[in-house]
Amino acid sequence: MAKVDLSIIIVNHNTQDLLLTLLNSLKLSEVGSYRLETIVVDNASNDKSRELLKQSYPQVKLIVNSQNLGFAMANNQGLRQAQGRYLLLLNSDTVVEKETIRTMIEFMDSHSEFGVATCRVELSNGQLDPACHRGFPTVWVAVSYFVGLEKLFPKSKLFSQYHQGWKKKDIIHEVEVISGAFFMLRREVIEKVGLLDEGFFMYGEDVDWCMRIHQAGFRIAFVPVTKITHVKGQSARFKKESNKVDHKQLKNHINKHFWQTMKLFYQKHYSHSYPRFLKWLIFRIIDWKIKRRQ
Numbered sequence: 001m002a003k004v005d006l007s008i009i010i011v012n013h014n015t016q017d018l019l020l021t022l023l024n025s026l027k028l029s030e031v032g033s034y035r036l037e038t039i040v041v042d043n044a045s046n047d048k049s050r051e052l053l054k055q056s057y058p059q060v061k062l063i064v065n066s067q068n069l070g071f072a073m074a075n076n077q078g079l080r081q082a083q084g085r086y087l088l089l090l091n092s093d094t095v096v097e098k099e100t101i102r103t104m105i106e107f108m109d110s111h112s113e114f115g116v117a118t119c120r121v122e123l124s125n126g127q128l129d130p131a132c133h134r135g136f137p138t139v140w141v142a143v144s145y146f147v148g149l150e151k152l153f154p155k156s157k158l159f160s161q162y163h164q165g166w167k168k169k170d171i172i173h174e175v176e177v178i179s180g181a182f183f184m185l186r187r188e189v190i191e192k193v194g195l196l197d198e199g200f201f202m203y204g205e206d207v208d209w210c211m212r213i214h215q216a217g218f219r220i221a222f223v224p225v226t227k228i229t230h231v232k233g234q235s236a237r238f239k240k241e242s243n244k245v246d247h248k249q250l251k252n253h254i255n256k257h258f259w260q261t262m263k264l265f266y267q268k269h270y271s272h273s274y275p276r277f278l279k280w281l282i283f284r285i286i287d288w289k290i291k292r293r294q
Contacts, residue, residue, distance in 0.1 A: 115218030
């Protein structure tokens with residue numbers, strides 16, 4: 001049996017149309033002699049995702065969960081079954097350009113100094129998805145971002161560390177944090193660092209993974225010579241829930257979950273890095289943010 005070069009793991013939850021669009025773009029990919037496998041982990045979808053997948057893409061390996069286990073846990077299920085020397089987390093609400101997969105494998109083959117890489121992730125309007133090009137959210141970075149200093153000084157190395165706005169986005173360079181929407185890594189990274197932290201249900205698991213990868217001595221590359229499109233916020237689940245509940249209520253729920261995730265991240269990585277009073281202040285601010293979303 002030929003060795004698998006790349007395992008693509010896709011987590012799906014009620015995104016049947018987006019999922020089929022993504023799989024069609026992967027089918028059209030020009031990968032040359034590289035061998036791929038695709039694994040879809042379905043998080044208890046109640047649409048026709050599984051039926052359509054079996055009908056249109058029977059070669060795709062399907063893992064079905066009876067409940068929504070969250071992004072990290074579902075991706076870990078796929079990663080455990082993956083056979084590739086490279087592994088790729090890919091959002092179901094993305095579309096891949098024809099050359100992207102081949103280009104990224106070639107990049108990893110020729111740049112052993114990087115353990116992880118992402119391509120340029122674009123939003124539907126053609127702008128860069130800021131989540132694919134970030135720095136670690138230290139206290140200073142978070143303060144600069146949330147009080148608006150980064151917005152005022154987007155090219156400043158002092159104030160724009162979160163999205164690293166001083167770096168040229170059209171050339172290959174190193175970054176600290178990339179998005180789980182397109183997260184490509186070598187198998188040896190997982191062997192040394194481990195899988196995603198399943199304590200993160202949604203949001204933050206990619207930041208946490210990047211932090212652990214960085215601490216283990218691996219470098220992360222931003223490779224803007226190729227791209228995918230991220231149809232962000234357009235999943236069938238989001239639309240369905242938006243029709244059921246007030247939009248403001250849904251937004252508050254998402255923001256509450258985000259701040260809970262940030263608290264978990266700070267407790268895990270920064271609780272011993274700052275004076276007790278500053279740590280107390282950070283957690284009080286986060287708790288206040290969470291309470292506002294009740």
